[in-house]
């Protein structure tokens with residue numbers, strides 16, 4: 022049975038971390054909300070008061086009878102099934118730990134354009150967004166990238182967890198791609214000091230299935246509705 026991914030149909034957002042894992046593995050899946058009757062189906066599942074495990078928000082995955090939400094939790098489930106996670110428990114927890122750190126980064130990146138509230142428009146919090154973005158780019162993003170750079174500079178670290186690709190590598194690629202889109206000026210400087218992160222992102226982008234996915238229509242373009250948004254005023258030269 023193909024996996025059913027439920028996510029907003031017009032953005033990469035958090036759904037993209039799941040799409041990348043499914044694509045890298047060549048798994049059979051449907052991106053349900055992107056089909057004609059998909060959105061009502063997604064909303065029905067979220068509002069189903071009879072469900073024992075109702076998701077609070079997309080992305081969520083339907084696998085047989087299971088409905089699993091929370092990006093890192095979905096990847097914890099998919100990782101071993103897609104052969105994108107270590108075999109031993111310690112390794113699986115390490116992959117999950119990395120993914121949760123990436124989730125923290127994603128939240129902070131999102132909050133650069135919505136520092137006051139997700140319930141307000143960017144235009145209503147532009148002043149605060151400028152301050153939040155400047156601090157994120159000065160302190161927080163370098164701290165996260167420095168952490169990943171350290172992991173990738175260890176002996177034998179072709180990928181985050183040694184010689185083989187695992188799902189956090191795909192997610193690290195995605196945050197590099199997102200940051201390049203949102204903050205091209207800041208990233209020019211940031212990437213100069215994080216060569217191993219740049220190399221990892223390139224290695225992921227060159228993987229045959231990822232390469233063909235990125236060139237396909239299945240890959241939604243970055244836009245100003247997603248997590249990584251390009252607002253020039255937040256990325257001064």
Ligand SMILES: N[C@@H](CCC(=O)N[C@@H](CS)C(=O)NCC(=O)O)C(=O)O
Nearest residue numbers: 034035078079080090091092093124
């Ligand atoms: N921690 C959750 C966050 C899920 C989330 O915030 N989803 C967004 C789209 S990326 C959403 O639809 N949120 C609706 C809301 O928070 O009301 C995850 O990592 O999956």
